[in-house]
Amino acid sequence: MMFQGKALKVTLLPDGIAELAFDLQGESVNKFNLLAVAELQQVLDLLETSSGIRGLLITSAKEVFIVGADITEFGAVFAAGPDQVIGHLAANNRNFCRIEDLPFPTVVAINGFALGGGLEFCLSCDYRIASTAAKVGLPETKLGIIPGWGGTVRLPRIAGLDTAVEWIAAGKENDAESALTARVVDAVVEPAKLHDAALHCLQQCIAGVFDYQARRTQKKSPLQLNFIESMMAFETSKAFVGAQAGRNYPAPVTAIKSMQKAADKGRDEALQIEAEGFAKMALTPVAQSLVGIFINEQLLGKKAKGWEKKADKKIGRAAVLGAGIMGGGIAYQSALKGVPIKMKDIAQKGIDLGLSEANKLLSKRVERKKLTPAEMGDVLNRIEPALTYDGFEQVDIVVEAVVENPKVKKAVLAEAETKVGADTVIASNTSTISISYLAEGLARPENFCGMHFFNPVHMMPLVEVIRGVKTSDNAIARTVAYANAMGKKPIVVKDCPGFLVNRVLFPYLAGFAMLVRDGVDFQRIDKLMETWGWPMGPAYLLDVVGIDTAVHAEKVMADGFPDRMQRNFTSCTDALFAAGRLGQKTEKGFYNYALDKKGKPAKVVAPEVADIVKAGVQVTADISDEDIIARMMIPMATELTRCLDEGIVETAAEADMALVYGTGFPPFRGGVFRWIDSIGAAAFCDMAAKFSALGSLYHAPDSLKAKAANHQKFYG
Ligand code: NAD
Numbered sequence: 001m002m003f004q005g006k007a008l009k010v011t012l013l014p015d016g017i018a019e020l021a022f023d024l025q026g027e028s029v030n031k032f033n034l035l036a037v038a039e040l041q042q043v044l045d046l047l048e049t050s051s052g053i054r055g056l057l058i059t060s061a062k063e064v065f066i067v068g069a070d071i072t073e074f075g076a077v078f079a080a081g082p083d084q085v086i087g088h089l090a091a092n093n094r095n096f097c098r099i100e101d102l103p104f105p106t107v108v109a110i111n112g113f114a115l116g117g118g119l120e121f122c123l124s125c126d127y128r129i130a131s132t133a134a135k136v137g138l139p140e141t142k143l144g145i146i147p148g149w150g151g152t153v154r155l156p157r158i159a160g161l162d163t164a165v166e167w168i169a170a171g172k173e174n175d176a177e178s179a180l181t182a183r184v185v186d187a188v189v190e191p192a193k194l195h196d197a198a199l200h201c202l203q204q205c206i207a208g209v210f211d212y213q214a215r216r217t218q219k220k221s222p223l224q225l226n227f228i229e230s231m232m233a234f235e236t237s238k239a240f241v242g243a244q245a246g247r248n249y250p251a252p253v254t255a256i257k258s259m260q261k262a263a264d265k266g267r268d269e270a271l272q273i274e275a276e277g278f279a280k281m282a283l284t285p286v287a288q289s290l291v292g293i294f295i296n297e298q299l300l301g302k303k304a305k306g307w308e309k310k311a312d313k314k315i316g317r318a319a320v321l322g323a324g325i326m327g328g329g330i331a332y333q334s335a336l337k338g339v340p341i342k343m344k345d346i347a348q349k350g351i352d353l354g355l356s357e358a359n360k361l362l363s364k365r366v367e368r369k370k371l372t373p374a375e376m377g378d379v380l381n382r383i384e385p386a387l388t389y390d391g392f393e394q395v396d397i398v399v400e401a402v403v404e405n406p407k408v409k410k411a412v413l414a415e416a417e418t419k420v421g422a423d424t425v426i427a428s429n430t431s432t433i434s435i436s437y438l439a440e441g442l443a444r445p446e447n448f449c450g451m452h453f454f455n456p457v458h459m460m461p462l463v464e465v466i467r468g469v470k471t472s473d474n475a476i477a478r479t480v481a482y483a484n485a486m487g488k489k490p491i492v493v494k495d496c497p498g499f500l501v502n503r504v505l506f507p508y509l510a511g512f513a514m515l516v517r518d519g520v521d522f523q524r525i526d527k528l529m530e531t532w533g534w535p536m537g538p539a540y541l542l543d544v545v546g547i548d549t550a551v552h553a554e555k556v557m558a559d560g561f562p563d564r565m566q567r568n569f570t571s572c573t574d575a576l577f578a579a580g581r582l583g584q585k586t587e588k589g590f591y592n593y594a595l596d597k598k599g600k601p602a603k604v605v606a607p608e609v610a611d612i613v614k615a616g617v618q619v620t621a622d623i624s625d626e627d628i629i630a631r632m633m634i635p636m637a638t639e640l641t642r643c644l645d646e647g648i649v650e651t652a653a654e655a656d657m658a659l660v661y662g663t664g665f666p667p668f669r670g671g672v673f674r675w676i677d678s679i680g681a682a683a684f685c686d687m688a689a690k691f692s693a694l695g696s697l698y699h700a701p702d703s704l705k706a707k708a709a710n711h712q713k714f715y716g
Contacts, residue, residue: 003042006035008022044095044102057199058125060109065110081283092149107205108198115139116147130185138168141252153271155167157223159182168259187201238253261273285669293656293657305484324401324403333487337487342391344389355380355385358380392419395420430452450466451464463488464490464493496646503648504639508636519623539572571616592604640655652671652714681704
């Protein structure tokens with residue numbers, strides 16, 4: 001053994017070949033944390049001064065190669081300022097350049113994930129041999145930053161500018177075959193043959209069959225593009241990528257700009273340009289939010305796995321009651337992810353609809369080559385349509401998704417309870433009815449909880465798992481395990497009107513109703529909120545949710561929180577409901593809808609709505625854009641704070657992620673609490689105070705005032 005550290009070890013193989021293996025102790029994956037960077041430096045000191053080494057083979061002792069830099073270390077590094085960020089990058093860039101300058105060839109065996117810094121390390125080696133299990137990519141722009149350890153420098157010089165732009169701007173993971181086609185790796189072999197293949201490649205380099213020096217020269221030289229080619233390629237890609245990413249996500253274009261600026265430079269100057277671009281991005285609020293989201297996601301995953309471990313059994317079979325929009329979607333998702341599911345309805349028509357929906361979604365996947373026709377058949381076979389409860393005694397979980405009517409739901413749940421096993425968990429997908437209330441008629445309320453999916457089920461990642469007063473830990477654990485198995489992001493919340501997401505969404509929509517009452521044009525509000533980052537403005541959102549559904553949910557919220565949610569005026573939503581305009585599903589709501597060329601409902605302005613809305617306008621105040629945004633966002637933020645104070649949700653991180661996953665809250669703002677942090681609790685409280693006459697939705701809770709007084713943040 002030449003070197004044994006806590007992240008790296010080096011052994012000497014026959015014929016003067018050294019093997020450097022990554023194996024970060026105490027972790028399931030390898031990452032480039034500060035320790036690994038420091039050890040790599042020591043290893044290089046050793047390799048450069050040892051005599052008799054003729055080649056370096058680099059491997060991983062774990063299932064992954066290297067998943068990237070340690071993102072949990074970013075916060076402290078970024079907060080220290082641009083010089084420190086550049087210094088942090090330089091330390092590992094020196095390592096990578098030293099790898100590239102070793103007096104013998106280097107070959108890396110990529111056995112699994114090599115992402116971000118992990119792939120950048122591979123790019124600094126002379127040859128890259130990947131196993132078929134490898135997944136490689138540069139996902140930095142998804143975190144609001146750009147590659148900082150040579151990705152923008154080496155990838156275009158190795159694989160060409162088009163590939164580099166595509167890989168870096170999209171930040172996608174690529175499988176081994178695509179990486180081979182893109183010339184990012186040199187060969188792909190079966191996992192069992194990887195070590196031997198990489199070793200063989202190294203021996204060929206040592207024997208002079210492969211010219212590794214030529215590769216080094218190419219990587220260290222300017223990009224081989226003439227002026228015209230360069231102009232065309234960079235200007236076109238900046239325009240295209242800029243339009244795709246949108247103005248709220250500057251990192252992809254910054255990465256291209258760095259490549260452009262460094263195109264005619266040698267390696268060291270190019271790396272400096274990249275580092276400056278990285279530092280510029282790292283200090284943006286966007287990067288802080290996106291890195292925050294990444295860290296929150298890790299927490300969510302850990303909590304979900306923790307619950308899953310507590311479950312008494314894995315979900316082998318499931319059932320859903322009701323084959324409507326939601327039931328059909330749940331059956332599809334469950335079957336797609338491999339959990340067989342019975343789909344029961346009272347009407348054959350319902351079942352036919354549920355099955356045809358699943359068919360449609362699966363056919364699209366086959367068209368996109370994400371599924372073979374045979375696999376599609378297997379998925380469909382996992383959905384067992386039923387008009388009776390036959391076989392329900394064998395299922396581990398039943399999701400109830402019948403019509404949103406308390407009487408019907410109570411009757412269906414009580415009946416289902418007599419048909420299932422004594423330990424079967426029953427979960428309701430109700431969007432508004434109290435879980436504790438629904439549990440009242442059950443013989444085993446401890447086996448019952450909420451499992452609130454969002455529409456459309458296959459697209460929306462969030463599932464709220466709702467604990468009623470009598471729900472057992474095991475019921476929660478099994479339900480979370482089922483959500484995990486379906487590839488969803490479960491968040492456990494306590495029962496209350498609206499649960500978490502609707503409880504904070506409807507105050508936001510109450511803010512909208514008050515603005516329209518005060519004479520603000522709903523289309524102006526939609527545009528402003530979309531510019532603020534929401535995927536759709538509130539009027540459009542109401543159309544998508546359904547005006548009738550919204551009116552019903554508003555009533556539930558008003559009954560549950562009369563002090564904040566009861567209103568003394570007829571809102572624009574009420575007026576549309578009275579006019580029979582129920583939103584997208586009836587092709588008439590705030591907007592009119594007609595199918596576009598792709599068969600998707602497209603909205604157009606409905607001139608007739610102006611009069612319907614005008615009837616409810618009480619004043620025509622002159623309200624600034626800034627105030628409109630404040631009046632929309634404050635009610636959501638105060639209500640979310642109350643949810644955290646009351647323990648409806650356990651952490652600020654989960655609350656923020658629930659909004660990102662469940663409502664499309666702009667990820668570049670990181671969530672409501674991160675948004676409050678970005679403006680400061682004191683500034684937020686001042687802003688709320690300005691609108692306090694609008695009612696208690698605009699009153700900052702005491703906990704927020706305390707944060708303001710003590711200069712505290714939700715994060716850190
Ligand atoms: P839907 O009207 O599309 O489907 C309801 C289905 O239940 C129908 O096929 C009906 O035949 C069937 N049904 C009625 N009584 C039944 C019974 N006794 N046994 C079995 N099936 C029965 O409704 P949906 O939109 O799918 O909503 C279902 C549930 O999901 C509701 O509680 C709703 O609040 C909730 N939810 C809906 C959405 C949404 O956007 N649609 C989102 C989240 C949650």
